[in-house]
Amino acid sequence: MVSVTVLFVGSSLLASLRRAEREINERYGVAAKIRAHNATLPFAGQQWTSVERDLAASDIVFVIHVTDSENALQIAGALDRYRERHRAVVVINCLRDLMLRTRMGKLDLTGRSTAAAPGVVRRAGAWMASYARGRTKQHNGRSPERYLKYFAHVPAILRIIPARGRLLDSKHYLTLFSYFLQPTPANVRSMLLYAIKHYAAVDGRRIKLDPPETRPVVGIYHPDAPSVFPTFKAYRRWYESRPARPRLDPNRSIGMLLMRTQIVSGACRHYDYLIRAIESEGLPVIPALSTFMDNREACRAFLVNPDDQSPRVGQLLSLTGFSFVGGPAMNDSKAAVQFLKGLNRPFHSVVNLEAQRIEDWIENPIGLNPVQTAMQVAIPEIDGATDPIVFGGAPAAGDQPEPIEERCRRIARRLARWDRLRTAPKADIRLAVVLYCFPPNRGNLGTAADLDVFPSLFDILRRLKMEGYGIDLPAGPDALREMLLDGSRSAGDAPAAIAHRLPADDYYRLCPYVEEIELEWGPAPGRINSRGRDIMIHGVRLGDAFIGVQPTFGYEGDPMRLLMAKGSAPHHGFMGFYTFLREVFRADAVIHFGTHGALEFMPGKQAGLSGRCWPDRLIGDFPNIYVYSVNNPSEGSIAKRRSYAELISYLTPPVENAGLYKELASLKELIAAYRQAADERQREYLFEAIREKAADLHLEPSSEGIDERLPVP
Amino acid sequence: MTPEERDRLVLRLYDNLLDIEQRLIPTGLHVFGRPPGDAEAADMLRMVASFDRPEFGVRSLPGLVARGLGLPAYEVLLAESGSSEYRLAQRERVEAVVRLAIERFLTGGGEGAARLLAGEANVPVDESLAIFRLLGTIREQLRENGELDALVRAMNGEYIEPGPGADIVQNPGILPTGRNTHAVNPYGIPSAVAFRRAEAVTASLLNRFLQERGRYPEAIGMVLWGMDNIKTQGEGVAQALRLIGVEPRRDGMNRVSDIEVVPLDRLGRPRIDVVMTVSGIFRDLFAQTMELLDRAVRKVAAMDEPPEMNFVRKHAEAGAREDLAFDDAAARVFSNSPGSYGTNVDVMVADGQWDGADEIGKLFVTRKCFAYGRSLEGREARALMESALSRVEVTYQNVDSAEVGITDVDHYFEYLGGLTKAVQNRTGERPDVYLSDSLAPLGKVRSLEELVRLETRTKTLNPKWYEGMLKHGFRGVAEIERRVANTFGWSATAGAVDDWIYDEIASTYFLDEAMFERLRSLNVHSARSLAARLIEAEGRGFWAADEAVSQRLRSLFADLEDQLEGLAR
CATH class of the missing domain: 1.20.1050 (Glutathione S-transferase Yfyf (Class Pi); Chain A, domain 2)
Structure with missing residues (x-):
């Protein structure tokens, strides 16, 4: 029995490894046990115990793509401990410390520098190092050539290495690597078999191997097509020839970036579902294979018209989970932003669970684990990406990614809403603007850090009207504010005018979450933002714009709720407000106005929200444009991750030196006189005056390290 | 009183006045899409010019002037002007030249201002021109406010460029506004600069306590927010690490991935126990950093060092004697339950919903007693938090911003005030409360009372x-x-x-x-x-x-x- 352990990263390899094990045993008659572990997260506890047990019992070890230093360190340690047991250790695309554990026959990098390796291996190693670190040299790559080059490179080297002698093991290493570069199920099987044939204690002569299958390196994929299209032209011919499909309208098509390894290894059910979900919203798609370290290459090849550089897509949706330029661990956001600015299309980056099973994500109260949040959310944000929504991942019982259907539909519908903003006549667009009032008191209407809300809002409405939106503009900022305040005359402690009364019966009919809210807040309409049987919607209607006032969390006057350790569902008034925007006013987009509101802090996962998280339910499919202070990137990030906001930063107010005023200014003058006075008696006299004035001003000198106090006169 | 004593008191009083006079305050509100008036920019530009900014290839203008005049470094003048008339006069001389140069820049452009500086203070023209180029860019970007255009473009479904978030003085790179503000790569925290800058602040903090009490504090209760740690690339985090006596380590991919314990002989003081209360936002944005902080505490708690030099270990052992598992007794990173935010202390106070003296502190602990770190993952741990708080002598928060002061938003009293009350509930006395001013060149630390007075005098x-x-x-x-x-x-x-x-x-x-x-x-x-x-x-x-x-x-x-x-x- 040959024992092989494979430590790998990501979600695309597992299915192929499992299948390979079966085929090797059944078809090739080699008794082999393939043990696979996903090393995306640091191994800990039980899992590490089982990894170590497998490593201790393995003839051959593959370590692939491990760039997490904690994992690298512990894996390297274990490789050293079981060195005697292993007949071959094959390390591919890992951190340097791990690469140096590569050991196959005469090729032994242990304890040496890479410089000691044969030149051919060194060259491959250098490429891998740059691949692992994602470091790319500055280049203005006009074509995907550079990326393609890597794939052509290895087989070219292989051809010139003799199949015997000193370099034999190096040739084996590169052969394994070239199987790995095209991780089709057959190539993954061949990679394992090849290592077994040459390094395990079996009769290798019986094992016959296929040369590496090749797959296109770049291209356009579609689940309904027989193969990947090498050119946009070919794709378009096929796509538009099918009667049910829309034309590839350059203003509307969704340009998608897919991970090539998932396509090559056939692990693409999650892609297929999302593609079809988007198409079922009536949007055409162009799903291009990502050029991994630099997606400008894929975009230039397929998503931009080479004749005039105009985009072929209306929106860009990245499914890679990596930075746009730079690969998995680096991000050249400057280059990315420059390119995306030129493209000038919304850029969304959605998340496939690479280091978490679907069930774990569902059950985990934080949602995405920290490694994925950093890599797949925080870094794409720096490229300007929005909508960090989870669309797929491997279930506990399966070995390849599956779609999370409800999330895919959310993504598709949100794309459709953005598409409507992009393409519908402005006069047909309905816009909701949400203001805050916190603490809830009419005097606080228009709460926003550092922003004078009413003149700001008025200027925006005036500008949007000029742009063609159907807005009934009030006479001025004060008039706008008075309209909002006025109706509160007869409204008890209501924060603002009542724009609409949403009958509880309608609310029950329109909102699918009422029963869950009732568990915490009792039957609708409840105590807050309600009168009689109605939910009160505060705000004013200005033609196709609705200016609303967001309800608060509802803790005021409710000590019990205030004291709860965890947040509770939004109250009926809060949910009713957004239900009104969606179902009654039928907004096409929402502008949240000023730093900051309550929606994005409602209970739910921290990142990678599910359909059960309240912020996701509240914001739903609305494009969410958020006017936000530039000096609050932290709370702003919560709005981006938990309510899919696109922030439009605003400047903070001018700052000046505080200066001195009233008696403080006279004190300074007295001190100036004291400092200039040469006469001792005059100084004494001035000192008395200073002391008195300082005491009047409650000033006593106090600063670091001062132990005496000015005596009180 | 001798004339010398008298002089010293007057100088210190004057130092206090300068503190008030020179403090930056917002003077009004922003109106979306409208540029601020030019007259309002002089103080801000002077403040921008008073920092070394290697990212723009620019040195501090007061620094250049002090050097040109053959004076000690501007930081030295600042530090000593409260106790020496001689240094005060030098400081005033430097500041007068800087003021004049900025005025000249505003009326006559960078070249005239550079010539003035060369003439008045022997500042090399190429060095001052670099500053004025930066100031010129800022001024231009302020004049052309693109916020309205950006909003219209967002409504059109166009790409909105990302941009960093910060105070303008901290990072002029926030201009132009009208961009989609982003956070930072959490693996980069704390940056090398932040870790270096944290040294002065932690030294001030400990010195202040040392001078008032004659010894080091055994435990500090610290508030960590996302806001300042994003804007300063992790100065608050760096301060916590320094207090404990550890250094961040970076891996081959330049990610902060581990910590290394600074040996006691190099540290030269005891390791301070730090109880960290972390905002829900920090928890979300910096989960890796929370783990790092937790690991730092555990590593230090396990060091074989005398208890009087390692308060982390001392307290963990004491906790273990109180029937806590040693591992639990070393839990020091607390935040909200997963997916919840805030302390609710702000609402309780604003709404007057408290009677008993201990209610505010209790609420704070109820909301914040979820322990984080490896293997804890937000477990509710009220007893652990209360045990850790029972040893706290100082509560502290890093303030990074001239724009958001402790009376500008309710979050400061909600967190630092709530923590202070929680400690008081456990110990029976109110701990000393300190805040740092990490924008100040000397990493100034003030007591809460001093800062409330300063905020009141400069603003309210x-x-x-x-x-x-x-x-x-x-x-x-x-x-x-x-x-x-x-x-x-x-x-x-x-x-x-x-x-x-x-x-x-x-x-x-x-x-x-x-x-x-x-x-x-x-x-x-x-x-x-x-x-x-x-x-x-x-x-x-x-x-x-x-x-x-x-x-x-x-x-x-x-x-x-x-x-x-x-x-x-």
Whole structure:
């Protein structure tokens, strides 16, 4: 029995490894046990115990793509401990410390520098190092050539290495690597078999191997097509020839970036579902294979018209989970932003669970684990990406990614809403603007850090009207504010005018979450933002714009709720407000106005929200444009991750030196006189005056390290 | 008193005045899409010019002037001007040249200003020109506000460029605004610069305690937010690491992935126990960093060192004697339950929903007692948090911003005040409360009381500030009311507000009839809240008001109520 352990990263390899094990045993008659572990997260506890047990019992070890230093360190340690047991250790695309554990026959990098390796291996190693670190040299790559080059490179080297002698093991290493570069199920099987044939204690002569299958390196994929299209032209011919499909309208098509390894290894059910979900919203798609370290290459090849550089897509949706330029661990956001600015299309980056099973994500109260949040959310944000929504991942019982259907539909519908903003006549667009009032008191209407809300809002409405939106503009900022305040005359402690009364019966009919809210807040309409049987919607209607006032969390006057350790569902008034925007006013987009509101802090996962998280339910499919202070990137990030906001930063107010005023200014003058006075008696006299004035001003000198106090006169 | 003693007192008083005079304050509110007036930019530009900015290839202007004049470094002048007339005069000389140069820049452009600096202070033209190029860019970017265009473009479904978030003085790279603000790569925290800058602040903090108490504090309760740690690339985190006596380590991919313990002989002082209360936002944005902080504490707790030099270990062992598992006794990173945010102390205080003295601290612990780190993952751990808090002698928070002060938002009293109350509940006495001013060149540390006074003098009572707010009418009154409500928050949570502060607020806004009429006519609702807040301060015993003042307030409040009744009818 040959024992092989494979430590790998990501979600695309597992299915192929499992299948390979079966085929090797059944078809090739080699008794082999393939043990696979996903090393995306640091191994800990039980899992590490089982990894170590497998490593201790393995003839051959593959370590692939491990760039997490904690994992690298512990894996390297274990490789050293079981060195005697292993007949071959094959390390591919890992951190340097791990690469140096590569050991196959005469090729032994242990304890040496890479410089000691044969030149051919060194060259491959250098490429891998740059691949692992994602470091790319500055280049203005006009074509995907550079990326393609890597794939052509290895087989070219292989051809010139003799199949015997000193370099034999190096040739084996590169052969394994070239199987790995095209991780089709057959190539993954061949990679394992090849290592077994040459390094395990079996009769290798019986094992016959296929040369590496090749797959296109770049291209356009579609689940309904027989193969990947090498050119946009070919794709378009096929796509538009099918009667049910829309034309590839350059203003509307969704340009998608897919991970090539998932396509090559056939692990693409999650892609297929999302593609079809988007198409079922009536949007055409162009799903291009990502050029991994630099997606400008894929975009230039397929998503931009080479004749005039105009985009072929209306929106860009990245499914890679990596930075746009730079690969998995680096991000050249400057280059990315420059390119995306030129493209000038919304850029969304959605998340496939690479280091978490679907069930774990569902059950985990934080949602995405920290490694994925950093890599797949925080870094794409720096490229300007929005909508960090989870669309797929491997279930506990399966070995390849599956779609999370409800999330895919959310993504598709949100794309459709953005598409409507992009393409519908402005006069047909309905816009909701949400203001805050916190603490809830009419005097606080228009709460926003550092922003004078009413003149700001008025200027925006005036500008949007000029742009063609159907807005009934009030006479001025004060008039706008008075309209909002006025109706509160007869409204008890209501924060603002009542724009609409949403009958509880309608609310029950329109909102699918009422029963869950009732568990915490009792039957609708409840105590807050309600009168009689109605939910009160505060705000004013200005033609196709609705200016609303967001309800608060509802803790005021409710000590019990205030004291709860965890947040509770939004109250009926809060949910009713957004239900009104969606179902009654039928907004096409929402502008949240000023730093900051309550929606994005409602209970739910921290990142990678599910359909059960309240912020996701509240914001739903609305494009969410958020006017936000530039000096609050932290709370702003919560709005981006938990309510899919696109922030439009605003400047903070001018700052000046505080200066001195009233008696403080006279004190300074007295001190100036004291400092200039040469006469001792005059100084004494001035000192008395200073002391008195300082005491009047409650000033006593106090600063670091001062132990005496000015005596009180 | 000898003349020398007298001189020393006057100098220190003067230093205090300069602190007030030179503090940056916002003077008004922003209107979306509108550029600020140019006259308002001089102080801000001078402040921008007073930092070394290697990212722009620019050195601090006061630094260049001091050097050109053959004086000691500007930091030295700042540090010594409170105790030496000689240094004070030198500092004033430097500042006068800088002021003149900025004025010349604003009226005559960078070249004229550079020539002036060369003539007055021997500053090499190429070095000063680099500064003025940066200032020129800032000025241009301020003049061309693109926020409205950006909003229209977002509505059109176009790409909105990302941009960093910070105070303009901290990072002029936030311009132009109208961009999609982003956070930072959490693996980069803390940056090397942040770790270096943290040294001065932690030294000031410990020295301050040392001078007042004659020993080091054994445990510090620290508040960590996402906001300052994003804007400063992790200065707050770096301070916590330094207090514990560890250094961050970076891996082959330049990610902060581990820590290394600084040996005691190099540290030269005991390791301070740090109890970290982390905002829900920090928890979300910096999960890796929370793990790193937790690992740092555990590593230090396991060091075989004498207890008087390693308070982390000392306390973990003490905790273990209280029947906690040693591992549990070393839990030091606490935040909200997963997916929840905030302490609710702000609402409790704003809404007056507390009676007993311990309720605020209890609420803080209820909301914040979820322990984080490897294997804890947000487990509710009230007993662990209370045990850790029971040893805290100082509560502390890093303040990075000139724009967001401790009376500008309710979050400061909600967190630092809430933590202070929670400690007081455990120990029976209020801990010393300190805040740092990490924008200040010397990493200044102030007591809470000092900072409340400074904020009050520079903002709430300062005509420059409140007239700036009142230019905005309705919203301006609400802003004034918020400052007073937040000041009240410091009474409620930390008893840190002097009587005279409330006296002066009442006198400025209510006893001055013309002012009262302005407030009432601009925003009667907020005027009413403001009066109610002062009355509540007196009622709760935070303010020993003069009887006549109290009467007057009540009668004005009744007037306002009547007016609102009339409105409602």
